[in-house]
Amino acid sequence: MWIEYFMKCSIVVDIDECSELDYCTGGTCTNSPGSFECICPPGFDVSSDGKFCLGMKHAYGLHKISISYGNTLLTDHNECSETGMCANGLCINMDGSFKCQCNNGYILSSTGHACIDIDECYENPRICLNGRCENIPGSYHCLCRPGFQPSLDGTFCVDLDECEETGMCDNGKCVNIDGSFKCVCDSGYKLGSDRKTCIDIDECTSNPCQHGRCINSLGSFRCECLPGFTLGQDGRSCLDSRKDLCYSQFRDGQCLNPTSMPVTKSSCCCCTVILGQPMGWGTPCQACPMQGSEEFQALCPHGPGMTYNGDGEKVALCVSHSAPNEIQ
Numbered sequence: 001m002w003i004e005y006f007m008k009c010s011i012v013v014d015i016d017e018c019s020e021l022d023y024c025t026g027g028t029c030t031n032s033p034g035s036f037e038c039i040c041p042p043g044f045d046v047s048s049d050g051k052f053c054l055g056m057k058h059a060y061g062l063h064k065i066s067i068s069y070g071n072t073l074l075t076d077h078n079e080c081s082e083t084g085m086c087a088n089g090l091c092i093n094m095d096g097s098f099k100c101q102c103n104n105g106y107i108l109s110s111t112g113h114a115c116i117d118i119d120e121c122y123e124n125p126r127i128c129l130n131g132r133c134e135n136i137p138g139s140y141h142c143l144c145r146p147g148f149q150p151s152l153d154g155t156f157c158v159d160l161d162e163c164e165e166t167g168m169c170d171n172g173k174c175v176n177i178d179g180s181f182k183c184v185c186d187s188g189y190k191l192g193s194d195r196k197t198c199i200d201i202d203e204c205t206s207n208p209c210q211h212g213r214c215i216n217s218l219g220s221f222r223c224e225c226l227p228g229f230t231l232g233q234d235g236r237s238c239l240d241s242r243k244d245l246c247y248s249q250f251r252d253g254q255c256l257n258p259t260s261m262p263v264t265k266s267s268c269c270c271c272t273v274i275l276g277q278p279m280g281w282g283t284p285c286q287a288c289p290m291q292g293s294e295e296f297q298a299l300c301p302h303g304p305g306m307t308y309n310g311d312g313e314k315v316a317l318c319v320s321h322s323a324p325n326e327i328q
Helices: 266-271 294-299
Strands: 029-031 035-039 066-070 074-075 089-094 096-103 106-107 116-118 129-137 139-144 147-152 155-161 172-177 180-185 189-191 196-201 212-217 221-227 229-232 238-239 245-251 256-260 305-308 315-316
Touching: 096 106, 139 147, 180 189, 221 229, 221 238, 238 266, 245 266, 266 294
Parallel strands: none
Antiparallel strands: 029 035, 066 074, 089 096, 106 116, 129 139, 147 155, 172 180, 189 196, 212 221, 229 238, 245 256, 305 315
């Protein structure tokens, strides 16, 4: 016996959502058997039902920007809402994208997502002339050498005029030089240990007032002469003013061969060594001090046969083997 079965067959045909339903407006719709896929452009996200591209926008205080294509709502994705976008700059959202506007001293990174510091010291090795460049985030500053200071725009180091400071080179003249200065001191002053002040020279330490007392003053000194001595024309020396007869020989306690005119004791006795014999001077007659004695050194500080004329010069007193010159 034969049993007959009858089947009714139907053919299932795929619906192309991409062409019939107009899905994925603003993006690319890819059809597949029984389904489809939306591929959105950069900056947009696929909606939860997968049928269109969308995103939220928060930059500049706006909550949402929508672009309509036919019956489909296309919404931009706001990259600027993401953490860390455009560090050291301003993130500007655009339809389907964004851009970073960097702060001064920064440039866009290779990824375009952030702003990185410009190392001005590396980019320009000659920056901060007369100093050292130190890079800081978004800028740099100059560490200047001693004697220099940053320029008004801070791009290099300029000479510091120390002479403009108060109290520089008192009792002298301040001369500014590149990166430093020097003091030119007035007469009677010398440079102090700090190199920026002029201090008084105590001329009295060198005992300039023979036969007198030295009194120091600021930038100068003066002599107060002992009795029998007068101040020279230079105002800084004491001259022997006592005059009496000079004897070319002193023998056995007696003075022999007097000069015809009275002369000063120094004019007479400083010739003792030159003439090669003891001499005498004064009334009553006294033997002249011998060379090497303290009295001779005090009377003849400029050496045998020499004296000081009070006008800044040494003069000769004696002529060998003769009586002293009659120098007044």
